[in-house]
Amino acid sequence: MSLQRVARASALRRLCLGDASPLQTRVTTIYSQLARLSLTSNSRPSTPVAGSIRSVHAGQRSQSYATEAKPTKDKKSTKKPARQLTEKQKEAKEKKESRELLKQLKTTALQPPKKLPQTSRAVATQSKLNELKTQSSSRSPVETFKEAVEQVTAQRLAEADRFIEQAEKNRAANEASYEAWLLQYTPIQIKQANTARKHLRRLGHKKYYGIHDERLVKAPLSPYLWFMKERHESGDFKHLAVKDASLRLSGEWKDLTDAEKKPYFDKAGRDQDRYREEYREVYGEDAPLPKAKSTNP
Numbered sequence: 001m002s003l004q005r006v007a008r009a010s011a012l013r014r015l016c017l018g019d020a021s022p023l024q025t026r027v028t029t030i031y032s033q034l035a036r037l038s039l040t041s042n043s044r045p046s047t048p049v050a051g052s053i054r055s056v057h058a059g060q061r062s063q064s065y066a067t068e069a070k071p072t073k074d075k076k077s078t079k080k081p082a083r084q085l086t087e088k089q090k091e092a093k094e095k096k097e098s099r100e101l102l103k104q105l106k107t108t109a110l111q112p113p114k115k116l117p118q119t120s121r122a123v124a125t126q127s128k129l130n131e132l133k134t135q136s137s138s139r140s141p142v143e144t145f146k147e148a149v150e151q152v153t154a155q156r157l158a159e160a161d162r163f164i165e166q167a168e169k170n171r172a173a174n175e176a177s178y179e180a181w182l183l184q185y186t187p188i189q190i191k192q193a194n195t196a197r198k199h200l201r202r203l204g205h206k207k208y209y210g211i212h213d214e215r216l217v218k219a220p221l222s223p224y225l226w227f228m229k230e231r232h233e234s235g236d237f238k239h240l241a242v243k244d245a246s247l248r249l250s251g252e253w254k255d256l257t258d259a260e261k262k263p264y265f266d267k268a269g270r271d272q273d274r275y276r277e278e279y280r281e282v283y284g285e286d287a288p289l290p291k292a293k294s295t296n297p
Helices: 003-020 023-040 047-068 087-109 120-135 141-155 161-182 187-202 223-233 242-255 258-283
Strands: none
Touching: 087 187, 120 141, 120 161, 187 258, 223 242, 223 258
């Protein structure tokens, strides 16, 4: 047997005896023994053998560590830039918002019950209009209404007793239905409805007049309005038009001294206290702060 075969057999024997050693120790031992064998045979050891074993176990350890705790990457939340609207899209968006606002205002404004005709002329016109509609359906509504008005005027139907009596009955029925409708809502709802109606009138919807409700808290009067009320009640301006009377009153107020204006300021202060108290009692909330007003009209 040659020297090389003896060395290899000895190395293999030691490899089998070292199976009980730890894995890392066995790997080191194998590597050193193969190195000695290579020196004996004047050839280089096959380094990938030990390297592959180490890489396999190292890969297993790294894989196990990776499965135990994977580092989380910080994902930055990138917001998409807002899309720029075209002029046409902006116009469409504004129209949509206007429609939604108008719809909300009309809902808040409430709708009182429709009134029956309250004058004898209106009752007579309605009666004649119904009569003409049954006679001919080919005419347009405008032509039918025009003819009804002409006949009521020519025949003086507004003076007929039956139409006068019906008008009185309609007025009583309108008042009863209106009162019953008001009681369906709280004073704060009626107040909000009037605010919405005011906004609608500014937008051009003139038919939305204010809802009259005796439960609503009356706004306080300013010192100048208390002065105007007192002067109008004196009867000194009955012969003057409203515009001329307003000019006279404005001049008189400006000529008053602070001492002469004081009684009106005192009345305004008491009226403000009354308003805050009634506002809290009726609406269940504090009254808004009064706007700063000048003493001059």
